[in-house]
Amino acid sequence: MLGLEINEARPHDKLPYRGAWLWVGAEMIHLMELPNPDPLTGRPEHGGRDRHACLAIRDVSKLKEILDEAGSQVRLLYVLAGHPYTLSRSGRPAIFTRDPDANALEFTQVD
Structure with missing residues (x-):
């Protein structure tokens, strides 16, 4: 929907969680999938x-x-x-x- 592309060339970091490096124009952002302790309510x-x-x-x-x-x-x-x-x-x-x-x-x- 946002048109961001995954940077497939980015080496897989040896991190204890999942995530993705996304191209935003000539820049990148790193999204990390972490356990979320925050409640959805409130x-x-x-x-x-x-x-x-x-x-x-x-x-x-x-x-x-x-x-x-x-x-x-x-x-x-x-x-x-x-x-x-x-x-x-x-x-x-x-x-x-x-x-x-x-x-x-x-x-x-x-x-």
Whole structure:
């Protein structure tokens, strides 16, 4: 959905957990799959009120369009309170959503 590619050339680290190195343009991020001791209940509905990772994107409206078109087909996201995403409450161009483990993610628009 996000168009990120796995870096297959990245050597498999000898780490005690699973993960993936993903290309983000010319940069990489390392996502790690760790046991999550945090309960899924009691999380703020709006991801901006929870600890979260933020990715800068060029067009928030395009991501919103993709999410709206996917509707109930969005299986990559943890849907909290029936909403696959929320918009920034400050009015700036940003979308907050959650991954399948309910970790909050922010996508903010940069020019």
